Amino acid sequence: MNGEPVIDVRGLTKRFGDKTVVDHFDLKVPRGSIYGFLGPNGSGKTTTIRMVCGLLKPDEGEGTCLGHDVLHESVKIKSKVGYMTQRFSLYEDLSIRENLEFFSRLYGLDNLRRRVNESIESLGLKGRAGQLAGELSGGWKQRLALAVCMIHNPKLLLLDEPTAGVDPKARRDFWDTIRLYASQGVTTLVSTHYMDEAVQCDRIAYIAYGKKLLDAPTAEIPGRLGLHAFKLDNGDLDKLSSILKGAPGVDILARFGASIHVCGKDRDKLAAAVDRVRDMEGVRIKEIEAGLEEAFIYLMAESDDNFSAEDAA
């Protein structure tokens, strides 16, 4: 993580009508890192990404992306950034090859044929290059979208919920590819609300209602939240759940297979709540250190879907 940050913006604000969708957002993304945007639907993740790559004009704020001014040099930014949209946005009536060729030409790339062939080969789609993009399954569409994003060797990848609707195997493969790019120095900013994706990130910013609530290296997040946790197993888990859910001090309750984890910020209250079920038949209680999973469940449970105009943008 060397040199100046790839993205360095301050006070980024976007309003749609009288609704502030992104509210004075600061973001510093170091080179070569995988940076996660976590937050519920409508929290402003997509809007922030669009402002960074010049698709939306911020109402307030300033900063740079890849050394270019986000307010005035969006054309230069666009030519160096690979942006993968939340919804599949390639041409479904063009074939895989034609989509790759179209975007290669838009970026003015040389050695078009060689580049496209290499891309098709690395996709593992050599025999199917003539197939229409609209006929591909969700997982393949997503791989094609990533290949199009990478066709011009961008320094920065912006991925907006890239693996929504993709099966776990494809999602794992996808992340292996992102890791590979990161090792080659490509910076990635990815928005998600999947926990297993969030843990892949080096650093995470948590957003709700257009505001950044937390910004830390992934490993430090549980500590930052100050969560305490107890693990309960054995015994009648359904009954335990119904008693503990919503009890004072229990901020979240989650089932993990044959056990229940309860977490809360106030350790005394949490311990008191757990004490009430200590005498139940067969139950085993153990205090544990709150991990990433508990942290994410806590964060996601904190705020429900943020009602906002994000999708209308």
Place this chain on the structure above:
Amino acid sequence: MISFSRIAAVFIKELVQMRRDRPTFAIMIMVPVMQLALFGFAINTDPRHLPAAVELRDEGPLTRSFLASLKQSTYVEITDIVHGEAQGEELLRSGKVNFLIVIPENFESDFVRGERPEILVAADASDPVAASGVIGAVGEIARRAFAPELDRLPSKLRGGAPPYNVVVHRQYNPEGVTAFNIVPGLLGVILTMTMTMITSIALTRERERGTYEALLSSPVRPLEIMVGKTTPYILVGAIQTGIILLAARYVFDIPFTGNMAAFVLVLSIFIFTNLMLGYLISTVARTQMQAMQMTFFVFLPSILLSGFMFPFRAMPAWARAIGEALPNTHFLRMVREIMLKGASFADIQGDLGPLLLILFVLAGIALLRFQRTLD
């Protein structure tokens, strides 16, 4: 600044998408064929075999010769021969016949004496288009019928005005609408409709399918998108024009008298103007449905106020002002001048200038309207 590679990217993409979208492409080609059939054949402005009644108040060799000539012309079919005055009027009024031809009393003797008796042709004015053919032809029919008789007349009646007089009664006189006039006009109307419609969804379709976001996130510029998206359809317009011109020549026997270079120039500018108009619509319309409605909003005046349907000079001043702002008005004038009257470049300058002005204004507004962001 402007990259040819990016224009080519959009151009090639549009061509491929056009090729894939077979139904739309088929419609684009079928539209001129169907409209030609509809306007060119079905709406027959040179009708034949129209029913006619003849009211004979006199009879003789001259009258018989005239009736034979009428039949021969195929313009009318004589369905009734009547003798009383009221009878013929009744047939015309009831619509059983389109024409009533009256041979006056003492026609034969007046003719020979040089008193120029009147043959009255009363045309059913409620169908002026149907009437116009016969009205135009009846003078010539009479001349042919009486030509052999003239030779037998005393010499003092020859040479001067014919010794008879054909009087036509009609309530109004429409501009002579014939296939000669309509087919070149159709060219303008078909191009206006198809060219405007196809580009009116150019951006709207990208927006609706979600591909707009990917397009905008690339470094492509508004002018590059505009040129790349409109130029492929010039080819479609050229194919349509080819079909119409071939039909004009071989099906409707319309002579092409004018300057081909002038025609191609005018045609190219006109096609491009309509593509720009459609493109401008697509920068405004939010959905493809809206784009279609806006296209029709422009299309109707292009038919009604451009001089295609009604004589331009007969319209009130405000309607003429709207007409002057429509590309089709200028195109129609120029193409009729070139195709029918053999006009050259110099003759059409008065309309070429305004058409170019409309083109640049449309393109300018479209570029200003183009949103480079998703705001």
